[in-house]
Amino acid sequence: MIDGRVRLSDVATAAGVSTATVSRVLRRPDMVSADVRQRILQIIEELGYVANPAARALASARTNVIGILIPSLTNNVFADVLRGIYAVAQDSTYDVQFANTRYSNLEEENLLRVFLNQKPSGLIVTGTDQSVASRALLKQANCPVVQIMETGESPVDMMVGFSHVKGAYAATSHLVGSGYRRIAFLGARMDPRTQRRLLGYTEALEEAGLFDERLIVTTPRSSTVTLGCELLGLLLDRDLGADAVFCNNDDLALGVLFECQRRRIPVPSEMGICGFNDLEMMAVANPSITSVRTFRQEMGEKAIRMLIDRIEGRQVENPLLDLGFELIARQSSQKLRP
Amino acid sequence: MIDGRVRLSDVATAAGVSTATVSRVLRRPDMVSADVRQRILQIIEELGYVANPAARALASARTNVIGILIPSLTNNVFADVLRGIYAVAQDSTYDVQFANTRYSNLEEENLLRVFLNQKPSGLIVTGTDQSVASRALLKQANCPVVQIMETGESPVDMMVGFSHVKGAYAATSHLVGSGYRRIAFLGARMDPRTQRRLLGYTEALEEAGLFDERLIVTTPRSSTVTLGCELLGLLLDRDLGADAVFCNNDDLALGVLFECQRRRIPVPSEMGICGFNDLEMMAVANPSITSVRTFRQEMGEKAIRMLIDRIEGRQVENPLLDLGFELIARQSSQKLRP
């Protein structure tokens, strides 16, 4: 024991066994007789022994780290996913470690190299639009990988998400079905998933013969409630007779609602609103706001569960999981009296 | 070189020098002659050598990890702090690693042990209410420590935050000054900082001779917009003639606004509202919502800057930093016509 740090060998000495036995108690308890195991566990407790992860990693040539690559920390959506991941990880033996790609494929690639160098037990990455090099790195990584947030063809390994195209299509179709005719699209930070939502919107309106590209208002800025107000302003300035907006996400939708109130535009009669993700506040806004519910926390939970199952050699029932979505129709899209 | 992994010794061999020299090039470049250094760097590049962090940590008995302990991942407030931390860390040589104490002193203690075992370069912990054992661990830790979120006496080491008591006092006094007389307190998840806000509220009202403890509505549940609606309902059920609410945070405040609208209670004339933190959406709500602005991202930035300065042996100008707050008066608290 050096400067308060208890080592494996200290435990061994105290227990009168070899370090190998103590190590086994920790890693393959079944290989140690019950009484010895008992005694050692007790001593570990008493001494407050905690394994040195560096030594462990060096000796075993692997870590119990599960690396997570997400594009943003501040986005509500990823916060929820992380919550799901953490909820599961906290009761496991794995350490979750995450890094922020800031929506950059290049940063993702670099971070991937850093992670891979630690020989992680598993990896979770966001989306399906990795760079060619990143995909190659992921394929080579001799650990399981889960791509989250989307569904799609040619997965690197496993996948859990939903179709943004279909979600947006459903939302837009709902607005059409509610009687709106001049349906705009408001989009912030046009990442791949936002692009796909725009695609779903476009498909739905073209099918309905209502598409007008001038009704699309986007910005590279990241989405906020304030931005929702501004984008609605831009849309109205175009004077195209918009009577509904499908928003990229709920922050924008809330901003649109506030701005409509400020401009005394009645919602939903003169302006329909639909968001995306169904954040908690959508249900209690006044009027309540229609949105496409997504299962973000569940996505995180599933992703890490799949990973752990695979790491531990269990069969993963469905390695390409589509969690779907659910359109939650509320007051903000009821043009016609119910 | 084993299975594609390039080791330090491979670089040394290729360069015709000892491993010590290569190691020096990486850690103390100034100790190596320019030409040798040049050559080694080139070879490192060619071979794609990346140091094994586990081996490095084991040999040097320290890591470049900065550990962060926060009580919640989902809370907006901490998300902002993390953003600040990340913004600085990303351009440094330090790896940020964080863990979630879930508002439990016991979990904090355990996580602290885990972190300390990795011999981190520095530590950031939340608040000033650590358990006795945790404080002892932090004192012993031979790395710098920053406590964030609050100011207070008897810091473990460094500190950056603000006074929740004063913030709440200012908010409540503002409501008093605006002409409200029956000012309620709505509080969710009564963590230490929330408790202190309640204290500030109480002080302000007692000074004004307006304190009535029946106007305090709290819940252990964590705060959401929906909860704001519910708590207002509970308050109104008590039928105490409340004419304003000071909310624990902005989520609650927004919920209160929505609920007032739903019940056709005019804000601010019949009901004043003040939140805490000044989230972005407060400014664009309709009516806009008064709040106490706090400097969350800045807090994260300062905290990690202080840490890095100390780690690298630089002088920290002000190790006990009070970032203050700012009362942002908006429409929701203007009882009297301006």
Added chain:
DNA sequence: TTGTAGGCGTTATCAA
């Protein structure tokens, strides 16, 4: 300025 060599704490292979 460079090299030698011991050690960091754990795991894992072989024997016993």
Added chain:
DNA sequence: TTGATAACGCCTACAA
């Protein structure tokens, strides 16, 4: 079931 004893890859006195 348990124990010796090499690795694991890098760092860092100490020496040259």
